[in-house]
Amino acid sequence: MKLWGGRFEKQEDKFMDKFNSSFSIDSRLYKQDIMGSIAHVTMLCKCHIITEDEKNLMINALKEVETEIEENKLVLDGDFEDIHTFVEYKVTEKIGATGKKIHTARSRNDQVATDMKLYVKLSANNVISALKALLDVIEEKASTSNFPMPAYTHLQRAQIVTFKYYLMAYYEMLQRDIKRIESAISIMDSSPLGSCALAGTTYDIDRDLTSSLLGFKEVQKNTLDSVSDRDYIIEMISHFSLLMMHLSRLSEELIIYSSKEFSFVELDDAYSTGSSIMPQKKNPDSLELVRGKTGRLYGNLMGILTVMKALPLSYNKDMQEDKTYYFESLDTVIDCITIVSGVIKTMHIKKEVLSEAIKGGFLNATEYADYLVKKGAAFRDAHEIVGKTVKYCEEKKCEIDDLDLNELKKFTQLVDEDIYNYIKSSSFMKMGTKKDML
Ligand code: ARG
Numbered sequence: 001m002k003l004w005g006g007r008f009e010k011q012e013d014k015f016m017d018k019f020n021s022s023f024s025i026d027s028r029l030y031k032q033d034i035m036g037s038i039a040h041v042t043m044l045c046k047c048h049i050i051t052e053d054e055k056n057l058m059i060n061a062l063k064e065v066e067t068e069i070e071e072n073k074l075v076l077d078g079d080f081e082d083i084h085t086f087v088e089y090k091v092t093e094k095i096g097a098t099g100k101k102i103h104t105a106r107s108r109n110d111q112v113a114t115d116m117k118l119y120v121k122l123s124a125n126n127v128i129s130a131l132k133a134l135l136d137v138i139e140e141k142a143s144t145s146n147f148p149m150p151a152y153t154h155l156q157r158a159q160i161v162t163f164k165y166y167l168m169a170y171y172e173m174l175q176r177d178i179k180r181i182e183s184a185i186s187i188m189d190s191s192p193l194g195s196c197a198l199a200g201t202t203y204d205i206d207r208d209l210t211s212s213l214l215g216f217k218e219v220q221k222n223t224l225d226s227v228s229d230r231d232y233i234i235e236m237i238s239h240f241s242l243l244m245m246h247l248s249r250l251s252e253e254l255i256i257y258s259s260k261e262f263s264f265v266e267l268d269d270a271y272s273t274g275s276s277i278m279p280q281k282k283n284p285d286s287l288e289l290v291r292g293k294t295g296r297l298y299g300n301l302m303g304i305l306t307v308m309k310a311l312p313l314s315y316n317k318d319m320q321e322d323k324t325y326y327f328e329s330l331d332t333v334i335d336c337i338t339i340v341s342g343v344i345k346t347m348h349i350k351k352e353v354l355s356e357a358i359k360g361g362f363l364n365a366t367e368y369a370d371y372l373v374k375k376g377a378a379f380r381d382a383h384e385i386v387g388k389t390v391k392y393c394e395e396k397k398c399e400i401d402d403l404d405l406n407e408l409k410k411f412t413q414l415v416d417e418d419i420y421n422y423i424k425s426s427s428f429m430k431m432g433t434k435k436d437m438l
Helices: 015-018 023-046 052-070 082-102 108-143 163-187 209-212 223-228 229-257 285-308 315-347 351-357 364-375 379-396 405-409 432-437
Strands: 148-153 154-162
Touching: 023 082, 023 108, 023 315, 052 082, 052 351, 082 108, 108 163, 108 223, 108 229, 108 315, 148 163, 148 351, 154 163, 163 229, 163 432, 209 285, 229 285, 229 315, 285 379, 364 379
Parallel strands: none
Antiparallel strands: 148 154
C-alpha cells in the first residue's frame, strides 16, 4: 500500500511508518483529492496521454470511491501513508492496471497543494457564510437596542452611545474580516496542478484545462513555488486570528457587562453554566471559551509560520504539518462564530440598568464643553471651566445637571437656562454626528 518502494531493500520501521503517515488528518481531503484526480485524468485524455476508455474507467472508479466513502461502505482508515495513497490504491483495486496510470504527469507534491487549495477556498467561503449569518444576528439585535448606554475609554465612563451603536461597532469589524478573507481567497486562487514534483513534466499537459475544471482563476506558473507555497494557509490563519481577536474583545466585554458590578446584560441560560459547589452561580463559560480559544489561533499562526521559516525550495515533508494547523483553526473559528451568534441572539439587555448608569459619571461633560463653545468660549477654556465644575460636583456628590444656574455661573457667565436641555442625552443624541447612533 505504498506509492514508492522500488529502490528500497528494507521495510520501513513500523514506528517510522506511523510517524510518517498523515492519513488520519488528511483523510478530510478525500473529496478534493477525487475532484483533482478527475480533472487530471480528463486532461490526460484530452492531451492524448491516456485513452478515452482508460479515462472513463478511472473516472468511474474515482466516483465509486467517493460514493462508497459517503455511504460509509469504505472507511477512511488503515495503513495508508496519506489520502492520495488511499484513493489511488482503492481505484487500482477496482480497475487493476489502468488505475496505476492515474499518477502520470503528477506528483503528490502538486496533488496535495491542489487538494489543500481547494479545501481552503471552500472552507474559507464557509467561514464567510457563518460570519454573514452572525452579522444578521447582530443587526437584528441592534434594531431592538436603540437606547443609551455608557461607553468607555480606559474602562472609565466616557460618553453616551446607544447599545445599538455599540453592537454595530462589532458589525463593522466583522465586515472587515469578511473582506480580508475574500481578498486572501482571491490571492490564492491559482492552480498548482501540473507542477508535478517541482520541475514540471516532459509531457505536453494542459494546465489551463485542469485549472479551469477545478474552478481556479489561473495557473500558478512557477512550479518550484507552487509545490512549496503555503502562504495561503498562513494568510487564512492570520485573518482567522484577527477575527478571533475581535470575538475575544466582544466576549471580554460581555463577560464584564454580565457581572453583578455592571449588570448591563444577562446571558441566556442556554449559553451559561453553573458551579458544582456554589448553587447561585451562573457563569458566562460560552464567552470565556471563545476568549480562551483565541489562544489556539495565535498558537497555530505562530506554529505554521515557524514550520515554513527558512525552508529551502521546494517541497519538504515539514509542510505536511500545515493541515493540523489549518483544520484546527478552521474548526475553532466556525465553533466560536456559532456560539457568539447564539449568545447575542438570546442575551437580555437590561435597559433599566443602562438608563440608570448613564446618569452618573459626568457622561455629559464633553457636551457641556461643546455648549460653552457655541456660546463663544474657546474649546480649551470651555474644557477648563467644565473640569472645574466637575471637581465642584464631585465634592458636592452630584452631577452637572443637579447644579442650579447660580452655581454653574460661578465657573462661567456664558452658561444660561438652556444648558439643562442641551446636556440631556435625549437632546444631544439628536445633534451633529451623534444622530448616526440612533
Ligand atoms: N502527505 C504529504 C503532505 O501532506 C503529501 C505529499 C507527499 N510528498 C512527498 N514527496 N513525500 O504533504
